[in-house]
Amino acid sequence: MTCVFCSKPEIKAREIISNDLAWAFPTNIPITPGHILIAPKRCVATLQELTAEERLAILSLADQIMSALKKTFGAQGFNSVWNQGVLAGQSVPHFHLHIISRTEGDAGVLGYDPRSMLYRTGDREPTSEVELIKIVEEIKKTL
Ligand SMILES: [Zn+2]
Numbered sequence: 001m002t003c004v005f006c007s008k009p010e011i012k013a014r015e016i017i018s019n020d021l022a023w024a025f026p027t028n029i030p031i032t033p034g035h036i037l038i039a040p041k042r043c044v045a046t047l048q049e050l051t052a053e054e055r056l057a058i059l060s061l062a063d064q065i066m067s068a069l070k071k072t073f074g075a076q077g078f079n080s081v082w083n084q085g086v087l088a089g090q091s092v093p094h095f096h097l098h099i100i101s102r103t104e105g106d107a108g109v110l111g112y113d114p115r116s117m118l119y120r121t122g123d124r125e126p127t128s129e130v131e132l133i134k135i136v137e138e139i140k141k142t143l
Contacts, residue, residue, distance in 0.1 A: 005094040006043050017064060021057035024065050027098070034073040034101030036065050041124055045093040048083055065099050077103035 005011050014025035038061045040054045048096045051056070059090040062080065069075040080098040081106065 002093055003094045005039055005042055005096070016068075017061060019060060020141065022061050023056045024061045025098075030092050031100050032073070032102065033108055034069040034075055034099075036069070036099045036100060036101075037096040038062055039094055043094050044094060045090070047082070047095065050095060062097060062099055066101075067103040069099070073101050074103055076104060077102040115123040 011025060016024045022038055022040050024036050027035050027037050038058050040050055045049060066078055082097045
């Protein structure tokens, strides 16, 4: 897989802000106008490959970008997510955190609700406590 973030000059040209280890830029297929990607400068695909310093650098930019999106687009909330692994929809093999600004009424226009796309599509009933505890136990086994 070729990394477009590293190979396409227009991506670097879209830089909004950067620090020593990461940079932020708008995605070319935005869900809302304030849909920003934050990526480490080093080309690695997963959270596990990021150093502690890179993680901090990414979150520091997320903080700055969120403040900016409040002022720029009147953001009232945010969805922040990264897709990791091809199976999960990662289309660029270079880690990137999505910061999606949200404003009242935008879902009606854009139909974006992460929950509807992720877990139990169409089923909004709460998961049972029994099932939740099973999940907790499964995750704890791997810690
Ligand atoms: Zn890359």
